[in-house]
Amino acid sequence: MSESSVLTIGAPGYDVDRLVADLQETTDRKMKDGVYADARVAAAEKTNLAQLRGSDDFVTFYLTCLRDAVFVDISDFEIRERRRAFSRILVHLKKLLWNLLKFYTYRLWSQQNQINGLIITAMEGMEEQNATRIAALEKRIAELEQKAPDDGRF
């Protein structure tokens, strides 16, 4: 969960540019610290993805959130019954059903989890590869610009 109080601005509400810049700086720092590496954030961002395509660090951030979201929880869980009447019988019945289905559910979801994990690893690899390639190209362009004559032609 995030911190509840972020910061106090000296002249509150009077310079929203500064306020937004300060708040976003805080957010960026917290993002780097992993405060938002959360499956719920990845899910919340699904309708905003098209607007974020241009952001430099977004793909890396989104993949971090996804890493938490891809693995479906297949652990055992407590079986309850909210209805009062026949609650004991119903709980026993549910437990019996779950014991019969458990093996097949685990088998299905453990395979799905493996696939999800492989896909996210592949995406992270591609992202890393692209980032390295872009960094190398930017370095090369900077070198060529330095070597270029004064008229700007290579």
Added chain:
Amino acid sequence: MADSERIAFVCPRFAGEGAVGGAETLLKNLAIHAAQRGLSVDFLTTCAQSHFTWENSLPAGTTQVEGMSVHFFPVDDRDVGTFLRIQQSIDRGRPIPPEEELRWLQNGVNSSALLRHLDQHASGYRAIFLGPYLFGLIYFAALAHPERSLLIPCLHDEPFARLACMKRLFSEPAGCLFNSQAERDLAGELFDYPDRKSRIVGMGLTPFEADATAFARRHGIDAPYVLYSGRREPLKGTPLICDYMDAFRQRTRRDIRVVFTGSGAIDAPAGLWPAIFDAGFVSEQEKHEAMAGAVSFLHPSINESFGIVLLESFLAGTPALVHAKSRVLVSQSRAAGAGLWFRHYPDFETELLYYLDHPEERKAMGEKGRQFVAREYAWPAIEQKFLDALHSLTLPAAP
């Protein structure tokens, strides 16, 4: 100004019960205030109310509304399949040949009866104000009488604005009335639109008093709430509100409710429903009370040319959270000093927590917004800007 001076407005729908849209409201209000300032106003529109079906649901004919003559004309039959097929391609950013663009316009919303009326009476109007820009009706009407046409485009940065035909629509008419500097800048970028052919007018808003506790009391809302007012649809960003508020409530464990006013279905995650209050279509008074009592007004749409509800929430003394990609809403928030903008969920969470944990600062921002709108969007100032635009961009009609 001569009392006899006549002007016309052309808009695909007439704002009223059952037909609400920002652009339609803006054109209607400008027309009413022009009539109040002594101009003779004809408002030409269609019989349609629904912007989904465009069914002719109102009777054709003429009626008097607040000092102007409103003429209703039937919408033409059209090939919806062709229209949607081409529209889908445009939406996906695929290049469209000119003949397909024309087919898209021809199969959009048109009214040949309205165009015929305009052909017969155009010479008697000093100016014809037309908008919003992306309808076949507006395109053909503006190009039929370009020397008298003044577009009120309500332009958005969207794939439709990048069609070749739009360049023609913007270049031929006598001028444009933009709602904000940000919209004017966008037209400059898209069409190389010269500043001398345009004026920034916008729409006036009348200050109001609203009881900040009345809405929550009436509906039994016993926790702080955020508000969205208007059409609920993906283009307006309402699914984003639901997704963000669901994540916010889960992550921060704050009991904050989400109030919607307006029309359309709400697409929300199951876990958020207990925190949603859908007030539906409400009166202006109730909308203002809902705004006055909200922690923040949420406006995540990036397709806005003016943002009427944003300015109304400022008038109610409530600051806003807007999407950083909406240059119009960001510029309004910045100018008013009454809104914060977010790039993504983490920003949203930080900023909403700021509003919740800093009530004094939030109140100060709201007050600043109220003063800004009351000063910049007072009707007398807007009416004057409108009349200046009319007189500087057009010539008097022939006697």
